[in-house]
Amino acid sequence: MPIRAAFVLAALALATAQPAAAATQRFTVLANGEKVGHLVAEHEGRAASVDYAVSNNGRGPKAKEQIRFDAAGMPVSWTIEGSSLFGSPVSERFAWTDGQAEWTSQADQGRRPAAKPILYIGNDVSPWMLGVYVKALLKAPGRTLPVLPSGEMRLTEVRKITLPGGQGKEPVSLTVYELSGIDLSPDYVLVDSRGELFGTGGGRLIREGYEAHAPRLEALQREISIQRAEDAAKALAHRFDGPVRIRNVRIYDPESMTVGAPSEVLVFRDRIAGVAPMGASTPMRPGETLIDGQGGVLMPGLHDMHAHSSFSSNLFNLAAGVTAVRDQGNDNDALLEMMEGLRTGRLIGPRIVRNGFLEGRSPFSARNGRIADSLPQALDHVRWYADHGYWQIKIYNSFNPDWVAPVAAEAKRLGMGVSGHVPAFSSPDRVIRDGYDDIAHINQLMLGWILDPKEDTRTPLRLTGMARGKDLDLSSERVQATVRLMKERGTALDTTAMILERLMLSRSGEVQAGDAPYLDHAPIGYQRYRKRNFVTINSPRDDADYQAGFRKVLEVVKMLDDAGVQLLPGTDDGTGFSSHREMELYVEAGIPAAKALRIGTLDAERYFRRDGDLGTIQRGKLADFILIGGDPTADIRDIRKVRMTMVGGVAFYPAEIYEHLSVKPFAPPPPVSKAP
Known part of the structure; x- marks a missing residue:
């Protein structure tokens, strides 16, 4: 049966279903303790609708879902409309009718005979569906189920806890479950005694009214993750x-x-x-x-000079041959705890050089590290990072351009360096003169040559605007003046070229060249995630502009290397595979392989001033x-x-x-x- 007809039948069945009392579930999305989004689920009888939206760091997914369930609670009809992390359109469909399952998503489409409904794992779903997965798995033999498009999902009970009440709320008994088998890392889901979703691991999604308990849930998630990481260290380290x-x-x-x-x-x-x-x-x-x-x-060993360390990225980096990373912003308490575990050998991972994330307050702020509302507060944050042994300060998009020079001066007085994005409405030349030791991301450098100074780079424009790079004249005085300034001041560039390739060349249903060598080795959920759009392509011209814009990125890599500007190969990704791709892109740009490897090994240690030991x-x-x-x-x-x-x-x-x-x-x- 065609998928369109299946949806018509599903809609008719829904319209004639016996009505039942509606239940509304409301959740808050948190990041670093601040509200950044919402999720509202209306569940009535065998039907549910979900409204989900996040806005953090100038971006975030938005989705409206309609789901119909069979008598056993298995989804048999599911539609998702909205936009993904960077705003590309999402229109996903799944239906099971008369022994046939059909689906279409950004990543793929397919059809499979199925005598009874099979659990479909959505490509662009809201976190509410994690609760649906848990309900289905709790009824399954061995708490394991085959899933569509392929593979199987497993459910493991991890912990039971009780959250106290207060402010008109009753105490809540919760079970923490681990969902694994379809992605590179498991999901952790909190379910109440009635079997209903309460939140996700770490308190990033939490039932409305219980936001005050998020710190406790963060601590619980950290405890669970540390135990898992310690078990991995015992099994995988050979001393x-x-x-x-x-x-x-x-x-x-x-x-x-x-x-x-x-x-x-x-x-x-x-x-x-x-x-x-x-x-x-x-x-x-x-x-x-x-x-x-x-x-x-x-x-x-290889170096990732733009990392955001986690327990899973530590393992992926070791597997990829990455022995040192520069952490460019993290949860400070969690990172310090991780460093202690690495020092004592309870945890395993590459050597980590810590940079302190410093953002300014705005509607577009990234909720990470420390956020400053004033210059005195920013200076105080710098001193905190210095007191805790951080190597550099990393400045971000919403930081006031007028604060950069005094903050950089204070960081250097305390023995730290300065890295970061070019704050909105500033320029690469200005931040270099104000004290940057390196600029994070090649697009942050190039946007200074591409965009109008009045355009706001706190939005996804800092990525989508790179399509305009196709027309950039690298011999122009605007470009060459910045290159001369970088050479004169010894300013390096943290390239992360591979993440620009991943964003600019992402196309629905296609496997990128950088992912092709490894992707069929990965779980199905991650395979599908890598075959999706992150930019919006409305026409062949859009496609051509992004393709040409990325070729210009590689030309800039080669131009800077030829000019003697130090390149710092980074990824802004946690899989380890991306470090391999960064090296490959240096070679595609025209840098000899042997030199690219030197940039990714000895030159990185020289930048850290550790080359006497490494x-x-x-x-x-x-x-x-x-x-x-x-x-x-x-x-x-x-x-x-x-x-x-x-x-x-x-x-x-x-x-x-x-x-x-x-x-x-x-x-x-x-x-x-x-x-x-």
């Missing part, structure tokens, strides 16, 4: 009692940008104890661990490196073949990490043995 000998590897030297002859590397505890040609090293001793590199390339594989340095099953200097795509990551002498095998994360591995671990 060694004695020396570790890594044999038959070719070492990539970032200084010469060459790969050498077969060698051996000896590691003791967290340091490199020796590097020698094969056959010329000290003899193997009893108790040593031998790792056979099988002719692969051993190179310093960035090359030499005796006495910290044992942070990765084993590649190939030679990325000859073919940058080989950077995806990571077989082992070592951080401070602790080994991690990506194959094991990916299996833990429900991702099919890409390369086997190297053979490991112990000398008698």
Whole structure:
């Protein structure tokens, strides 16, 4: 039956259904303790309607859903209309009728015979549907169900808690459930004793009237996540009692940008104890661990210079060979707690350099880090970050341009650097003169050449406006004056080119070039998420403009490298795969692969001023490196073949990490043995 006819029949069935008392559920969407959206669900009989809207950081999804259920509570008709995170249109449909399930979404469309309804996992649904999934799974054998378009979802009970009442509210008994199996990370859902949705993990969505309990739910979520991360650390970290000998590897030297002859590397505890040609090293001793590199390339670990660390991103980065990240803004308490766990070895992840997120107050504010209402408050926030050991301040979109110079001066007086977006109604040249050490995102630099100074970059225009880049003349004085200023002041650029590609070239139903090498290894939910629009394409001209605009992004990458401006490869993403793509895009821009790898390894450590300890594989340095099953200097795509990551002498095998994360591995671990 055609899907349009199925919706007609569904509508007729709904119209003739026995009426029942309507129940209204109201929820608040929170970010960093502030209200940023709402969700209202009207549930009457076998029908429900949902109104969901979020506005945070100048963007947010908006959706209106209509759902019809069968007698068992399984959705059999479902429509979603609205817009996604960056405003692209959403029109999603699902229907089950007469043994046939059909669906269409931004990512895909399909049809499958089904004798009874199968749980459909929406591509652009509101969080209310998490409660629907829980209800369905609680009735399922083993709390596991096959789902559409494919795969299966699992439900696990995690915790029971009771929230006290107050202000006219009754105490609420809640169960915390983990939903897993369809995405890279699980969802956590809070359900009350009647089986109704109360909120989501961390209190980001919470039943109206209970907002005061959000901090407690945040703490609970953090506790659950930490326990999960500690369990992963116990299972995935390989620590060694004695020396570790890594044999038959070719070492990539970032200084010469060459790969050498077969060698051996000896590691003791967290340091490199020796590097020698094969056959010329000290003899193997009893108790040593031998790792056979099988002719692969051993190179310093990659860097993500624009990260937002989480427990899941820590694992994905280790699997991708990322041994160091610069955290460009986070929940400060959570990040400090994570750092302590990494220090003690209870948690695993790359080395983290912390930057303090500093935003100004406006209707478009990002609810992250610290938000300043005045210059004195901004200066006080800078001092807090300095007192807590942060490396830089990161300034954001709504920050008052007139505050940048005094804030930068105070940060530098206290020994910190300054990074960030170009605040709205300012310019790259101004923030460089005011004290920026680097600009975050290549679009933040280019918008200064593309947009009218009066245009507001606190909105999605900071992304959609990049389509105008197609007409940018890189030889113009406006462009070259900024490049000269960057070179003169030593200002670097945190590129995040891959996130611009992901946004500008996203097309419904298509897999991007940067995602194609790994996407079929990922769970179905993430596969669908990557096959969706983030920009609105209304015509072939729109498509061509975004394509040409992104080509200009790559031209700017090459121009800046040729001019001697330091590039900092970052992603603004948490999957690890994106760091590989950033390196590939440097090469597509025209930078030789061997140099791109130097930018992503030694040059990043020089920027951190840690190159005395890290960035090359030499005796006495910290044992942070990765084993590649190939030679990325000859073919940058080989950077995806990571077989082992070592951080401070602790080994991690990506194959094991990916299996833990429900991702099919890409390369086997190297053979490991112990000398008698």
